[in-house]
Amino acid sequence: MKKMMLVMSVFFMVFLVLGCTPQQAAEMQDDTADDSSDAAQDNEQESMDEGQPEEDASADAGIFSSFIQKKNALTFTVEYDVKTTAQSRTTDTTMTLAMQGPSKVRTETETQGMQTFSLVLDDMFYSCTVINGQDMCYKGAIQESESANIESNPSEYAVVKAPSKVIAGVTAECFSVTSQDVTALYCYSPEGVPLYTRMENSGVQSEMTATSYSLTADAALFVAPANAQDLPTA
Numbered sequence: 001m002k003k004m005m006l007v008m009s010v011f012f013m014v015f016l017v018l019g020c021t022p023q024q025a026a027e028m029q030d031d032t033a034d035d036s037s038d039a040a041q042d043n044e045q046e047s048m049d050e051g052q053p054e055e056d057a058s059a060d061a062g063i064f065s066s067f068i069q070k071k072n073a074l075t076f077t078v079e080y081d082v083k084t085t086a087q088s089r090t091t092d093t094t095m096t097l098a099m100q101g102p103s104k105v106r107t108e109t110e111t112q113g114m115q116t117f118s119l120v121l122d123d124m125f126y127s128c129t130v131i132n133g134q135d136m137c138y139k140g141a142i143q144e145s146e147s148a149n150i151e152s153n154p155s156e157y158a159v160v161k162a163p164s165k166v167i168a169g170v171t172a173e174c175f176s177v178t179s180q181d182v183t184a185l186y187c188y189s190p191e192g193v194p195l196y197t198r199m200e201n202s203g204v205q206s207e208m209t210a211t212s213y214s215l216t217a218d219a220a221l222f223v224a225p226a227n228a229q230d231l232p233t234a
Helices: 002-017 022-028 039-049 054-072
Strands: 075-086 089-100 104-111 114-121 124-131 134-141 158-167 170-178 183-188 194-201 204-214
Touching (some): 054 158, 054 183, 158 183, 158 194, 170 194
Antiparallel strands (some): 075 089, 104 114, 170 183, 183 194
């Protein structure tokens, strides 16, 4: 059970990087999203909406989209500190992300002695846990969600330029992205590498902060595991 929970945690983080909401990641696992909402989140949404000129909001959304386009054209590797809070429990871990465009994504984590890695290869997702030299791998098809994807449909969200942050030794451009259900903050390096992501949705809060990055990634990382089983749906 503990192994399976860790696999699901990695699954969630991968789709967070790709710009999916936690609800979308849950839908891909055929789980039911928690309907609870955060009052503070709603207040933040209202405050962001008030007084934001339409032309400024449009410009901010355009800049945000340009960083997404930069990211999707890059090959890079990033080291993150990750904090996830759900049901009043917080988990801290580190994660390595390698990408060759949006169709080749690999993450590696280690938590409490358990190593995990996951892959997105075109339309397939793989997640593996390695314990005592043995690995347990699952796979599943990535399905389009009817819900909007933040990065592919930024017009479905309120995008506002946020103050820049110094992350991993560089000044990152940041954007607040909100809807009725989602509050998020994305920060990118000048090249378009995602250096910081914070998201709150359906009672889950996740924060990823880059500690270092490079504009390279080993091609050998993007090979599907041969022993992957179908991802359980319950």
